[in-house]
Amino acid sequence: YMHTEIPEGLKRLPGPKPLPIIGNVLEVHNNPHLSLTAMSERYGSVFQIQIGMRPVVVLSGSETVRKALIKQGEDFAGRPDLYSFKFINDGKSLAFSTDKAGVWRARRKLAMSALRSFATLEGSTPEYSCALEEHVCKEGEYLVKQLTSVMDVSGSFDPFRHIVVSVANVICGMCFGRRYSHDDQELLSLVNLSDEFGQVVGSGNPADFIPILRYLPNRTMKRFMDINDRFNAFVQKIVSEHYESYDKDNIRDITDSLIDHCEDRKLDENANIQVSDEKIVGIVNDLFGAGFDTISTALSWAVVYLVAYPEIQERLHQELTEKVGLNRTPRLSDKTNLPLLEAFILEIFRHSSFLPFTIPHCTIKDTSLNGYFHSQGHLCLHQPVAGQPPGAVEGAFFIQPYRFLSADGTELNKLEGEKVLVFGMGKRRCIGEAIGRNEVYLFLAILLQRLCFQEKPGHPLDMTPEYGLTMKHKRCQLKASLRPWGQEE
Numbered sequence: 001y002m003h004t005e006i007p008e009g010l011k012r013l014p015g016p017k018p019l020p021i022i023g024n025v026l027e028v029h030n031n032p033h034l035s036l037t038a039m040s041e042r043y044g045s046v047f048q049i050q051i052g053m054r055p056v057v058v059l060s061g062s063e064t065v066r067k068a069l070i071k072q073g074e075d076f077a078g079r080p081d082l083y084s085f086k087f088i089n090d091g092k093s094l095a096f097s098t099d100k101a102g103v104w105r106a107r108r109k110l111a112m113s114a115l116r117s118f119a120t121l122e123g124s125t126p127e128y129s130c131a132l133e134e135h136v137c138k139e140g141e142y143l144v145k146q147l148t149s150v151m152d153v154s155g156s157f158d159p160f161r162h163i164v165v166s167v168a169n170v171i172c173g174m175c176f177g178r179r180y181s182h183d184d185q186e187l188l189s190l191v192n193l194s195d196e197f198g199q200v201v202g203s204g205n206p207a208d209f210i211p212i213l214r215y216l217p218n219r220t221m222k223r224f225m226d227i228n229d230r231f232n233a234f235v236q237k238i239v240s241e242h243y244e245s246y247d248k249d250n251i252r253d254i255t256d257s258l259i260d261h262c263e264d265r266k267l268d269e270n271a272n273i274q275v276s277d278e279k280i281v282g283i284v285n286d287l288f289g290a291g292f293d294t295i296s297t298a299l300s301w302a303v304v305y306l307v308a309y310p311e312i313q314e315r316l317h318q319e320l321t322e323k324v325g326l327n328r329t330p331r332l333s334d335k336t337n338l339p340l341l342e343a344f345i346l347e348i349f350r351h352s353s354f355l356p357f358t359i360p361h362c363t364i365k366d367t368s369l370n371g372y373f374h375s376q377g378h379l380c381l382h383q384p385v386a387g388q389p390p391g392a393v394e395g396a397f398f399i400q401p402y403r404f405l406s407a408d409g410t411e412l413n414k415l416e417g418e419k420v421l422v423f424g425m426g427k428r429r430c431i432g433e434a435i436g437r438n439e440v441y442l443f444l445a446i447l448l449q450r451l452c453f454q455e456k457p458g459h460p461l462d463m464t465p466e467y468g469l470t471m472k473h474k475r476c477q478l479k480a481s482l483r484p485w486g487q488e489e
C-alpha cells in the first residue's frame with residue numbers, strides 16, 4: 001500500500017518508519033491507547049503507522065476527528081475488511097462488516113426503528129413510561145436481591161459477574177422477549193466471554209495485520225472463532241423459535257419485528273435496496289452483542305469507582321434520599337433532578353475512557369484531511385475524544401464529577417457534558433446512545449439508593465484497565481450492605 005502516488009498539492013502522512021513485516025508493532029505494544037496518544041504528541045493529530053503490513057491512520061484531537069467524521073463523514077464512514085471481523089455474526093454484522101453504504105444505511109435505519117419500538121416507545125403496562133424503564137426497574141430490583149443473597153452466602157461478590165447478567169436480561173427482554181436466571185449456565189457462559197471477544201476486536205490484533213499469522217496455529221484466533229460460533233448458535237436458536245411461533249398480528253419483540261419486515265418486503269416488489277432476510281434478522285445479533293457488553297462494562301466501572309471514592313458514594317446516596325426518597329424505585333423522570341448522579345456518570349465515561357477507540361473506520365474513497373492524502377480503504381483509528389487516558393493531564397488520577405455541574409452545583413453543565421463523546425459521532429455514531437445513557441443512569445440510581453458498596457478487606461482495588469474493544473477493570477471482590485428502606489423523610 002505504501003507506494004501510492006500522492007496527488008499534487010497533498011502531503012504524505014507523517015509517522016514513524018516501519019520495520020519490514022511487523023511495521024511499528026513494537027512501538028504500539030500492548031497498550032495502543034497510551035502509545036498512540038504519545039505518538040500523536042510527536043507527529044500531530046493525523047499520522048500513519050504500519051501495524052504488520054497494513055498502514056493505519058491515527059486521528060486525534062477533537063477538531064481533526066470532527067472534521068473527518070462530520071464534515072467529511074461520507075468519506076470516512078466505511079469499515080475496514082479486517083480478518084477477525086469476518087467471524088463476527090458470520091460476516092453479516094451491521095457494526096463490523098464491510099457492507100456498502102446503501103445496504104449498511106438501510107440496515108441501520110431498521111435497527112433504529114426496532115429499538116425505538118421495543119425500548120423507548122411503549123411499555124406493556126401504563127405503570128412504566130417505556131419498555132426500557134420497565135425492564136431496568138425490574139432487573140435492578142432482582143440485582144439488589146441477587147447481590148444481597150450472594151453477600152449472605154459468600155460475604156463478597158464479583159460485580160461484573162452479576163451486573164452483566166442483569167444488563168443482558170434487559171436487552172434479551174427487548175430483543176427476544178425473555179429473561180434468564182442469574183444462575184443460567186447457558187447465558188452465563190456466553191456473557192462472560194465478552195472480555196475475550198473484546199481483546200481480539202480491540203484494535204491491534206496481530207492476525208488482522210500480518211496476513212501470514214492467519215495460517216499459523218493461533219490460539220487466540222481459534223478461541224475467538226469459537227466464541228463467535230457459540231454466540232451465533234445462541235441467537236440462531238432463539239431466532240428459529242421466533243420463526244416457528246411468529247404471528248403477524250402479535251409482534252412480541254425486536255426479533256419478531258425484523259421477521260415481520262422481511263415478510264412485508266416480500267410484498268413490496270419495488271424495494272430498491274436488496275438486503276437478504278439473513279442480514280435483516282441478523283441485526284438482532286448486533287443489538288444483543290452491543291447492548292450488553294458496553295453497558296455492563298460502564299456499570300461495573302461505576303461500582304468500582306463508588307468503592308474507590310466512598311465520599312462521592314455518600315453524596316450520591318444523599319441526593320437520591322432528598323430527591324427521590326427511600327420508599328419508591330427511581331424512574332427515568334427523576335434523572336433531571338439528580339444532577340450529581342448525571343455528572344458522576346459523565347465523569348466515569350471521561351475518566352475511565354473504557355472505549356479507547358471507536359470501532360475502526362476506513363475511507364470509502366481517495367480523500368484528504370488537513371492537507372494529507374488518504375487513499376481508499378485506509379484504516380482509521382480514533383479515540384472517541386473524551387480522549388485523555390488517565391494520567392495524561394495533571395490531577396487526572398482523581399475523579400472530579402463537579403466539573404460537570406454549574407458553579408452553584410445545582411444543575412448539569414450541558415456544554416461541558418457534550419465534550420464527553422463516548423458514543424462516537426457522525427454517520428457511524430452509536431445507535432444505542434439514548435438507551436445506553438438511560439440504562440446506566442437507572443441501574444445506578446437503583447443500586448445507589450438500596451446498597452452501600454465497600455472494598456473487601458485484604459482485597460485492594462486494581463483499577464488498571466485491560467486493553468480491548470471495551471477496556472475492563474480487573475475482576476475483583478467487593479462487599480455491599482443494604483441501606484435503610486421504606487422510611488418517610
Ligand code: HEM
Nearest residue numbers: 095290291294295358359422423424428429430431432436
Ligand atoms: C457503535 C459506544 C451502547 C448499538 C458504537 C460506537 C461507539 C459506541 C463508540 C462506534 C462508533 C464509531 O464507529 O464511530 C457505546 C457506548 C454504549 C453503547 C459507550 C453504552 C454505554 C449501545 C447499545 C446498543 C448499541 C445499548 C444497542 C442496543 C450500537 C451499534 C453500533 C454502535 C449497532 C454500530 C453502528 C454502525 O456501525 O453504524 N457504540 N454504545 N450501542 N453501537 Fe453503541
